[in-house]
Amino acid sequence: MRVVFAGTPEFAAVALDALLRAGFTVPLVLTQPDRPAGRGMKLQASAVKQRAIAAGLSVAQPQGLRLDGKYAADAAAARDALVAADADVMVVAAYGLILPQWALDTPRRGCLNIHASLLPRWRGAAPIHRAIEAGDAETGVTIMQMDAGLDTGAMCVVERLKIGAGDTTATLHDRLAELGGRLIVEALEMAACGGLPQTPQPAEGVSYAHKIEKAESSIDWTRPAAEIERRLRAFDPFPGGVAALAGEAVKVWRAEVVEGRGAPGEVIAPGPVVACGEGALRLTELQRAGGKRGPAVAFLQARPIQVGERFGA
Known part of the structure; x- marks a missing residue:
């Protein structure tokens, strides 16, 4: 099968690696334009672009895909490249651009999405974060036949994964990425044999994983301790939890x-042990502004915290 791949971050790069190891022909890779990153804010290629270039694949980086939008010229060039790729299917994983109908219709067998949740729970941009934040006992990966809606297409392959008590978004991300790479290979092999099932998503149990905003990092100590602890794990590695201590911003x-x-x-x-709206939290990993994250004991050597001091939002 000829497989066009569309994705941007490491989660997607793991899936691209899996497709290449499985021997699929990838005539074209779509990924987001290079973005400024790091202290020097130099342009940096996405994880998917780096993998694609290393594998000698053709890469397109349109800023938009709407033929009638601001980046219509980019969209037209991407359409021409996609048509020329003569793809059987497009695999999409955390691409970052909404696919218009022309893109969904161009590959002969449409588009398959690797989504890191058990649909219809946690449709949207941040399913890994929101599952941990909500205290879900499990999550998983759904390979979905894409349609024009937001993660509303038919489910093709689903596998569940337990969320551990100590899981962060970083640790769960890595396991889900590996699972997604394995499942998309299985799905494409099933499709090649004409046997890829499609089950409509149930109308019940729909929830939306809204994009993580930096402002959410502020810790609300009036919330229950268990809820705050989950949010800290959900927001690791971004954006972390932030609290004020004597005018200093401290990352928890x-x-x-x-x-x-x-x-x-x-x-x-x-x-230190900090009271919450219900229960308390022993802070075990902290970071001062401009410093490195590390054990609380190291933090306390540089900045002792006394009983009676108060953390603010």
């Missing part, structure tokens, strides 16, 4: 739920 990366009572944000025991 990890914490343990413990018993304790006090005013929300108050340090009620060494550790």
